[in-house]
Amino acid sequence: MGRWQPNARERLEHAALELFVERGYESTTAAEIAERAGLAKSTFFRHFTDKREVLFGGQDALNGLFADAIAGAPAGATPVEALGAALAAMAEIFVAERHAWAHRRQAVVMGNSDLRERELLKLAALTEAMADALRRRGVPDPAASLAAELGCLAFRNAYTRWADPANDRHFADVARQELDDLMAATATLTGR
Amino acid sequence: MGRWQPNARERLEHAALELFVERGYESTTAAEIAERAGLAKSTFFRHFTDKREVLFGGQDALNGLFADAIAGAPAGATPVEALGAALAAMAEIFVAERHAWAHRRQAVVMGNSDLRERELLKLAALTEAMADALRRRGVPDPAASLAAELGCLAFRNAYTRWADPANDRHFADVARQELDDLMAATATLTGR
DNA sequence: GCACGCGATGGGACCAAGTCTCATCACGTA
């Protein structure tokens, strides 16, 4: 077979998404993914601990980028301003070239309960990374985890909007607006 | 075997927690759980769709209780006041008699990644139930999901504190304080 | 008292996820 051809991991990710779109996640076997990528089942599990994990590569990089952006925000920035800077920094990942891919992937993830579950785990890790970064900025603790939760919600909303096939705005624009909307809503929670 | 003895589901839940505490979640087989409960493996999966699910019974009841309490809050109550009422209503589930059980269960869940993942799914469902209940009260949408997220965070913090073996306060007290702390922290997010 | 139906169970075949071990292969280097 195509043994020793380069980019085994990328080939697996590509074959997986392709098959998931064609037949659905549950009707696709790890062995089939490996086969389409020209590899063996054992090699698949050498690259990914999980069948699900093949759709969640680069998540650690995302967490790191987020945390770095929070750490790198101006010293006088409020927690929410730091979150805004971090969301804006995500735009370098969610560029127009990845838009079609993101949309297909998102449809697969949302269509399966196991994958949604895994996504929640990844988002929880992202939230924890944000909270840690905020604590290192000196934000005390109920506020740090609260702000992280808020940031995560803004990110989720922004990503959902951005990945919509009808969307043509830049991620940074969408994210800024979602965060603003959330902050405006905050004021209404104790009033009325 | 103990065929036809009553409360098969409860026996399975009890046997499962017992075995998980003894040998750990991963080292316990679904067949072993069934055996200790005097049942067959196939019967286990007739009562629980999942091996994990055996630790998450009553979750739907919790969601319903939460949603009902939000719906039943006074007409003039703010979203946060409705959340406070709902958290207080949880005290009828988290009573002193269940404290020891809750602590043992929590230790098992926190000790395994698959179980934490499932817990996140359950908490997401709880959050969604809260958001729906708030929307039915007329709370518009970024605010409803934001308040639900906030309520879920308060619930998580309160549950963690309450389930601590050293704790001897009532759930309602712990929950009220956690919610107050979160609301106080909200004010600091845009300031300083 | 008996036949019948219904719901819960046992038993086991079966598939796929995931683990593990060992042999194999390509490539660089001495």
Added chain:
DNA sequence: TACGTGATGAGACTTGGTCCCATCGCGTGC
């Protein structure tokens, strides 16, 4: 040319989870 290294292939094995069918206890009507 021999050797070491790292990635791969092949396949056995365990377990989660599904499915089908026979069996059992119990209630009901006759």
